[in-house]
Amino acid sequence: MVLIKNSRSRETEAIGSNALPKRTQVGIVGAGPAGLLLSHLLHRAGIGSVIFESRSRREVESTLRAGVLEQGTVDLLNETGVGERMRQEGCVHHGIELRFDGQRHRVPLSDLTGGRAITLYAQHEVIRDLVKARLDAGGTIAFDVSNVSIRDFDSTKPCIRFDRGGTTRELACDFIAGCDGFHGTCRPSVPAQSRTEYVRHYPFAWFGILAKAPPFAPELIYAHHARGFSLVSTRSPEIQRLYFQCDPNDAVENWTDERIWNELQARLTTDDGWEMAPGSIFQKAIIAMRSFVLEPMQFGALFLAGDAAHIVPPTGAKGLNLAVADVHVLATAFAEYYASGRKGLLDQYSALSLERVWRAEHFSWWMTSMLHRFDDDPFQNQLQIAQLKYVATSRAGATTLAENYVGLPLATPVSDRTPIWRGPCAGATPHRLHSSDASLNRSAT
Ligand code: RFL
Numbered sequence: 001m002v003l004i005k006n007s008r009s010r011e012t013e014a015i016g017s018n019a020l021p022k023r024t025q026v027g028i029v030g031a032g033p034a035g036l037l038l039s040h041l042l043h044r045a046g047i048g049s050v051i052f053e054s055r056s057r058r059e060v061e062s063t064l065r066a067g068v069l070e071q072g073t074v075d076l077l078n079e080t081g082v083g084e085r086m087r088q089e090g091c092v093h094h095g096i097e098l099r100f101d102g103q104r105h106r107v108p109l110s111d112l113t114g115g116r117a118i119t120l121y122a123q124h125e126v127i128r129d130l131v132k133a134r135l136d137a138g139g140t141i142a143f144d145v146s147n148v149s150i151r152d153f154d155s156t157k158p159c160i161r162f163d164r165g166g167t168t169r170e171l172a173c174d175f176i177a178g179c180d181g182f183h184g185t186c187r188p189s190v191p192a193q194s195r196t197e198y199v200r201h202y203p204f205a206w207f208g209i210l211a212k213a214p215p216f217a218p219e220l221i222y223a224h225h226a227r228g229f230s231l232v233s234t235r236s237p238e239i240q241r242l243y244f245q246c247d248p249n250d251a252v253e254n255w256t257d258e259r260i261w262n263e264l265q266a267r268l269t270t271d272d273g274w275e276m277a278p279g280s281i282f283q284k285a286i287i288a289m290r291s292f293v294l295e296p297m298q299f300g301a302l303f304l305a306g307d308a309a310h311i312v313p314p315t316g317a318k319g320l321n322l323a324v325a326d327v328h329v330l331a332t333a334f335a336e337y338y339a340s341g342r343k344g345l346l347d348q349y350s351a352l353s354l355e356r357v358w359r360a361e362h363f364s365w366w367m368t369s370m371l372h373r374f375d376d377d378p379f380q381n382q383l384q385i386a387q388l389k390y391v392a393t394s395r396a397g398a399t400t401l402a403e404n405y406v407g408l409p410l411a412t413p414v415s416d417r418t419p420i421w422r423g424p425c426a427g428a429t430p431h432r433l434h435s436s437d438a439s440l441n442r443s444a445t
């Protein structure tokens with residue numbers, strides 16, 4: 001096991017070099033975006049945490065996944081001091097293109113949302129920034145641990161058990177945050193009779209590639225076509241990210257580079273002769289599509305966040321952004337508890353987070369339904385075209401897409417059950433944005 005610990009830590013009680021503390025305030029399972037950002041926000045509120053991660057630091061920092069960050073995610077990373085590289089290397093986009101019937105239609109995201117935008121910055125870069133911030137601040141991340149299990153989270157003495165260097169050990173904590181993704185150990189640890197799971201499977205998957213090539217377009221392209229959906233995204237001026245709908249039982253080996261470029265060209269073709277110059281493909285993968293929500297997201301001292309609690313199909317680019325929204329609420333609730341002893345917000349964590357989760361679930365399902373080919377259903381196809389035309393030609397239709405896509409604001413919840421998000425039309429009830437939250441902006445030394 002590689003234990004990375006900075007000697008400047010004041011959060012933990014070190015019991016020797018290369019050692020874990022005996023106890024912590026919040027034990028976190030999983031060093032993905034949810035676990036790392038939660039630990040970072042807690043640190044800024046003066047709250048100690050330890051992160052347990054089953055993979056190596058190298059693996060965690062090189063897993064290729066999301067690319068689109070909502071405005072609220074970008075603002076939170078900036079305001080909490082981990083946005084410097086994102087500001088330098090990320091790319092701000094003010095619109096996206098919808099492509100159907102051989103025509104291109106721009107959705108001007110920023111014009112429709114009072115200047116909000118998305119930023120293209122890869123998930124593994126966000127993770128690198130957060131790992132560095134935690135270690136520089138003396139945080140404890142235990143990579144490469146095995147057999148992690150959570151215990152007694154229905155009591156006042158929860159703990160995390162794990163194997164390290166051939167021995168089994170336990171860390172006592174006040175609370176446990178299950179941030180271990182969809183296939184983690186925390187959600188299945190909750191008794192089946194205490195959880196409700198909402199699931200939807202889709203009859204297609206995404207084939208994703210990374211290619212060395214200059215950008216194919218100035219903004220992301222979401223394309224509807226009789227052959228199936230395709231998406232043109234980007235990672236940098238040199239690396240491009242593309243996806244196309246495929247059979248979930250297909251295999252990467254069936255797709256030569258030439259076949260992939262031909263398929264993308266066929267699906268992205270326009271009446272004015274748009275052409276793409278093939279690049280050099282260096283990664284191929286097939287990605288399953290599903291929707292999933294767990295209710296509630298809290299069981300006693302266990303709080304689930306991010307993909308551990310919910311999954312969306314990637315068409316809306318919402319998964320990482322939802323994980324960020326969850327831990328923003330959770331960190332605020334822990335800050336209230338440790339500052340005042342009040343559990344009001346912790347008790348509301350699940351209900352508050354699920355409001356945003358279900359909004360994002362609907363948006364992701366809607367985008368998926370509007371853009372993908374469903375078997376050979378001509379009626380469904382006509383409905384999709386009608387919906388796409390409405391979004392492309394109606395300001396109301398385009399605004400619905402835009403405000404969901406750039407992300408509804410992250411507002412700081414308060415104990416009287418203020419909703420955690422507000423659309424632009426919800427001006428009747430004022431909301432406080434996270435930037436006004438003194439407890440989270442205070443830096444723990
Ligand atoms: P993660 O990222 O899965 O991290 C969980 C971590 O927990 C560890 N773990 C364990 N550790 C200890 N013990 C155990 N028993 C453990 N079991 C698991 C894992 O090793 C891992 O390090 O969950 P988290 O933090 O909730 O973050 C969620 C996001 O990763 C996910 O929602 C996004 O990647 C979804 N997503 C997108 N989201 C966006 O907001 N914008 C996008 O543009 C976007 N694009 C995408 C995406 C997901 C994609 N795929 C591959 C599903 C594009 C794709 C193709």
Ligand code: PHB
Nearest residue numbers: 066067233314315316317
């Ligand atoms: C990505 O760049 O990986 C990406 C972009 C938009 C999506 C999903 C993924 O909807």
